Amino acid sequence: MKEDDYMYDKNPFTLMYGIPALSVISRDEQMNTILKSFLYNDYMYMYLITGIRGTGKTVLLRNVSEIISKNDDWLCIDINPQGKIIESLSNRLSDHSSMKKILDKWKLTIKLPYADLEKEKNEITDFELNSEKILEKLSKNNKKVLITIDEVNNTDEFKKFVNFYQSMIGKGIKLYLLMTGLIENVNSIINDKSMTFLSRAPKIELEPLSLPNIALEYKNIFSISDETSIKMAKLTNGYAFAYQVLGYLFYEDNTKILDESFINKYDSYLWKNGYNKFWSDLTKKEKEFVIAMAMSNNYTKEEIIKNLKNESTYSQYRRRLIEKGLIAMNAYNSLSFVLPRFKEYILFVKEF
Numbered sequence: 001m002k003e004d005d006y007m008y009d010k011n012p013f014t015l016m017y018g019i020p021a022l023s024v025i026s027r028d029e030q031m032n033t034i035l036k037s038f039l040y041n042d043y044m045y046m047y048l049i050t051g052i053r054g055t056g057k058t059v060l061l062r063n064v065s066e067i068i069s070k071n072d073d074w075l076c077i078d079i080n081p082q083g084k085i086i087e088s089l090s091n092r093l094s095d096h097s098s099m100k101k102i103l104d105k106w107k108l109t110i111k112l113p114y115a116d117l118e119k120e121k122n123e124i125t126d127f128e129l130n131s132e133k134i135l136e137k138l139s140k141n142n143k144k145v146l147i148t149i150d151e152v153n154n155t156d157e158f159k160k161f162v163n164f165y166q167s168m169i170g171k172g173i174k175l176y177l178l179m180t181g182l183i184e185n186v187n188s189i190i191n192d193k194s195m196t197f198l199s200r201a202p203k204i205e206l207e208p209l210s211l212p213n214i215a216l217e218y219k220n221i222f223s224i225s226d227e228t229s230i231k232m233a234k235l236t237n238g239y240a241f242a243y244q245v246l247g248y249l250f251y252e253d254n255t256k257i258l259d260e261s262f263i264n265k266y267d268s269y270l271w272k273n274g275y276n277k278f279w280s281d282l283t284k285k286e287k288e289f290v291i292a293m294a295m296s297n298n299y300t301k302e303e304i305i306k307n308l309k310n311e312s313t314y315s316q317y318r319r320r321l322i323e324k325g326l327i328a329m330n331a332y333n334s335l336s337f338v339l340p341r342f343k344e345y346i347l348f349v350k351e352f
Contacts, residue, residue, distance in 0.1 A: 023217060186203070
């Protein structure tokens with residue numbers, strides 16, 4: 001087969017987490033929910049996008065930010081959660097080129113008992129106060145600010161930022177916040193008593209992509225049969241990263257055949273670049289649970305408990321793994337793995 005038999009001249013898929021690809025199964029419903037709230041409503045100021053690694057959280061965040069940034073009355077600021085968040089916000093607000101006309105003449109006046117001390121904005125060291133003054137100025141000029149933070153964690157710096165953000169909202173400043181985070185990190189944040197404010201933030205948990213949509217996209221790109229495209233879709237189980245990996249390898253292989261050699265290559269990439277990390281993050285007891293689950297035929301409670309040999313741990317670790325987004329509850333109390341071919345991975349690594 002020649003590459004120009006495909007819909008795209010270059011590979012439309014990517015192997016990198018968070019990097020937009022030419023071929024993406026859109027999450028229009030979730031994106032429209034956020035955009036409608038931010039652009040047209042006046043009561044919802046923040047959203048938390050959650051999901052396991054590789055579900056497309058970063059891509060959704062960037063798509064929303066890109067659309068909003070095209071509006072002249074909006075300013076979008078992306079913040080690294082690993083740094084000093086408020087300091088970074090202060091600097092980015094001050095330096096943003098589109099805000100120069102508004103901020104050029106701004107200076108901070110501090111009233112002292114016997115003197116007034118003035119500081120130009122480029123000399124400010126109180127980053128919280130600087131951010132507040134700039135946000136007030138922007139608000140008076142009908143400018144809205146969207147802060148995006150990818151992969152939040154429950155750190156001291158983030159706690160300081162949340163308190164600052166809550167203060168700004170309380171003062172009527174229209175400051176919008178869009179964040180992403182792994183399920184366990186988001187749960188840690190909203191369960192922290194010092195950040196109860198975020199427990200009221202609407203959460204968008206990214207579920208598996210539509211298998212029919214995946215099959216149709218593969219069929220259109222590769223000009224393959226319904227049978228092959230459906231088989232490919234099922235191999236992804238709706239996992240966004242797997243959709244990209246399978247498509248990328250299929251494109252590079254220049255083949256329309258899903259043979260054992262190709263599936264082994266697919267497994268190898270998923271395992272090395274995704275599943276090893278999921279596995280290493282599990283506790284010993286959690287590993288024992290997924291091994292017991294993988295060794296069962298129908299993933300029923302009875303089968304799993306038989307393999308666990310300890311019924312008392314079943315409910316506790318089932319709940320933990322559901323919260324982590326690795327397994328799901330199905331009808332009739334049976335379970336399933338969320339990740340494609342994760343069972344095969346577990347049965348392999350348990351031997352080592």
